[in-house]
Amino acid sequence: MVKMRIADFKEIEYEDLCADPMAVFEEVIEFCELEWTDQFRNTINNYQLKNTNYKWRQDLTEEQQQIAEHFSKQLSNNHIH
Numbered sequence: 620m621v622k623m624r625i626a627d628f629k630e631i632e633y634e635d636l637c638a639d640p641m642a643v644f645e646e647v648i649e650f651c652e653l654e655w656t657d658q659f660r661n662t663i664n665n666y667q668l669k670n671t672n673y674k675w676r677q678d679l680t681e682e683q684q685q686i687a688e689h690f691s692k693q694l695s696n697n698h699i700h
Contacts, residue, residue: 637670 629650636643644663648655676684 633672634670637668640666640668 629647631643631647640663641660644659645655648659675687679687
């Protein structure tokens, strides 16, 4: 069985990826010890990422939003950084 260490993972935030995909992918490429190429840069530039994290609020009532936020905070508090 392979034992995974926290150092084996690179955490990225969805919001950061949407805001600046080039910078995030540069970090990932460096973390993975891969070579950054112009072709990869061009591929990233061909995609437009849009943060849609707000969409869940459109379909939930105020009460449902409060419940979702409560559990989200609990999960965040238990998350290993």
